[in-house]
Amino acid sequence: MGLNVSRALTWATSSTNSAKPDNAELLLLPLINKKLLVKGNDNSSVYSVSEPGEPGEPGGLAVCAWRPHLSEVLDPARKVPLSMVLAALRFIRSADRLLKEKSTRGIVSQLKELHDKQKDSMQAKNFPQLGFLVEAHIRARMLYPRKIYCLAGSAALAVHAWTMGIPVTFTIGVQKYPFYAHSWVQYKNVVANDSPEVARKLASILTIGRFKEGC
Secondary structure: OOOHHHHHHHHOOOOOOOOOOOOOHHHHHHHOOOOOEEEEOOOOOOEEOOOOOOOOOOOOOOOOOOOHOOOOOOOOOOOOOOOHHHHHHHHHHHHHHHHHHHHHHHHHHHHHHHHHHHHHHHHHHHHHHHHHHHHHHHHHHHHOOOOOOOHHHHHHHHHHHHHHOOOEEEEEEEEEEOOOEEEEEOOOOOOOOOOHHHHHOOEEEEEEEOOOOOO
């Protein structure tokens, strides 16, 4: 995700007549909708970068990479059932296919729809299952024939968690300099499939899912 969005952003903010990447405007749609990208006054194809909200710890990430193995919910001694790994593979394949066919806009729209269908069945008591689920997805990604980036990987985990009744949130965040777009899954304030610092150091521009207190 990050590489394609970065290329699209370079095209959108460049004053030169550079070649337009495939699906550039679809890739940038979350940023445009959140008014993080604003088209110039001359009605050209050039956008300017507006100011997103400040993250909890400004300054950005030292390492711009998806690092699920640093999740706080993981336990090295945990034995994950093979059935859960196989299920994770199915969710990853579905998310990967959806991203290829409908790009960022399509996958965000699908996530909103799926969350609305599952939200009434989610319970906080199901949280202990999240660690098993994250480990299953890490192992499933090792078996998957294509590299899975953060958007499809986080979408797959979020949908899998929702179907199991775990009230997680799917988030897309950015940093400004250097520009970096990233997505991850959280349970309350706990980052489920990445280093804890992404939630502190990236500015959230889109969140799907809300934790319902008292459930």
